Amino acid sequence: MIKVSNLSKYFKIAKHNRGTFGAVRNLFNTEYNLVKAVDQVNFEIQAGELLGYIGPNGAGKSTTIKMLTGLLVPTSGDLLVNQLVPWKNRKRYVAEIGAVFGQRTTLWWDLPVIESLELLQHIYHVPEKRFRANFNEFREILELDAFLDTPVRSLSLGQRMRADICAALLHNPKLLFLDEPTIGLDVVAKERIRRFIRYINEERGTTVLLTTHDISDVEKLCQRVMIIDHGKLLYDGNLAALKNRFGGKRILEVDFAENYAEIPLEGAEVAERSGHKVTYHFQRGTITASALIGQLSAKYRVRDIEVRLQEIESIIRRIYEERLLE
Numbered sequence: 001m002i003k004v005s006n007l008s009k010y011f012k013i014a015k016h017n018r019g020t021f022g023a024v025r026n027l028f029n030t031e032y033n034l035v036k037a038v039d040q041v042n043f044e045i046q047a048g049e050l051l052g053y054i055g056p057n058g059a060g061k062s063t064t065i066k067m068l069t070g071l072l073v074p075t076s077g078d079l080l081v082n083q084l085v086p087w088k089n090r091k092r093y094v095a096e097i098g099a100v101f102g103q104r105t106t107l108w109w110d111l112p113v114i115e116s117l118e119l120l121q122h123i124y125h126v127p128e129k130r131f132r133a134n135f136n137e138f139r140e141i142l143e144l145d146a147f148l149d150t151p152v153r154s155l156s157l158g159q160r161m162r163a164d165i166c167a168a169l170l171h172n173p174k175l176l177f178l179d180e181p182t183i184g185l186d187v188v189a190k191e192r193i194r195r196f197i198r199y200i201n202e203e204r205g206t207t208v209l210l211t212t213h214d215i216s217d218v219e220k221l222c223q224r225v226m227i228i229d230h231g232k233l234l235y236d237g238n239l240a241a242l243k244n245r246f247g248g249k250r251i252l253e254v255d256f257a258e259n260y261a262e263i264p265l266e267g268a269e270v271a272e273r274s275g276h277k278v279t280y281h282f283q284r285g286t287i288t289a290s291a292l293i294g295q296l297s298a299k300y301r302v303r304d305i306e307v308r309l310q311e312i313e314s315i316i317r318r319i320y321e322e323r324l325l326e
Helices: 019-028 061-068 090-094 113-123 128-141 157-169 187-204 215-221 239-246 289-299 312-322
Strands: 002-014 032-045 050-054 076-081 097-101 175-179 207-211 224-229 232-238 249-256 269-274 277-283 302-309
Touching: 002 061, 032 061, 032 224, 032 232, 050 061, 050 187, 050 215, 061 076, 061 175, 061 207, 097 157, 113 128, 113 157, 128 157, 128 187, 157 175, 157 187, 187 207, 187 215, 207 215, 215 312, 224 239, 224 312, 232 239, 239 312, 249 289, 277 289, 289 302
Parallel strands: 050 207, 050 224, 097 175, 175 207
Antiparallel strands: 002 032, 002 076, 224 232, 249 277, 249 302, 269 277
16 A cells, blocks of 8 residues: 655755854855755555554654655655555545644634534535445544534544544545544543544554554554654564564562562562562563562562563663664
8 A cells, every 4th residue: 555665855954153254154155954854764554554653753753644645745765655646646645545633633723523524525525425424433433422513622632633533534535644643632532542543444444554652552553563763764563573572571560468678589670669569670581470479479478469561661762762773
């Protein structure tokens, strides 16, 4: 469905020299810095995939999405989506995609939600029968009825996001771009959005490309993940494989029955202690959880024990901070 080859987008940013002489220099001899927002990126996405595209701020995620949606023209490289070039075949292309940007709305600010959706029906030339079928299905799953007659400007962030996602899918797009769809939402709203994304991917076969800073979105929705940083694609593969490669640390949480002065365990280190509760870290492949639990049973009285995997957020943060994929 999507084929990206050596895709690059560079921006020229004017240098600013300070002071009187600097101002004259800026006026008559402008110098530029070249910023490589996206640099020689390659990937393919098959129809029906749901994948996460992640990276720190300024990594190149949004620039990539803007090229994929046809909002930006690449500096170099090739990009095909359903055999169309997004910025060249603009009118035909947008009829086959949907896009939701968490910080912006596609709805009309002063109109009630229902009127915005009906306007989009005419803009996309959606037949009445298809529009009604999609609208009735989405209004139930996304729970839109409570605010259909409310002006968009009066919606909460969670309500607006649900309305925007409905709007993006009314014309049955084959491909959906989601840029930070859960940003700023509470736990309940996030779960409702995630459930709907999973539904349209599994039940309708809609291909979904998700960019987000909330790694929980990726962990709960995606099997495949791409990581970009400083414009370079650093990883493209299975999320479970990424965890296995960089998430060797395991977590053992122990609630002791007594307040022991010393609580060492061979093969594990104390990461945190609060009263009777102690958190240990140990490396997968160095020692097993059962061996540690055996040590605990032999040395101490214990109320409760829990073994957990390292959270995906800490794995991704470590990859960024230590630049492990470069």
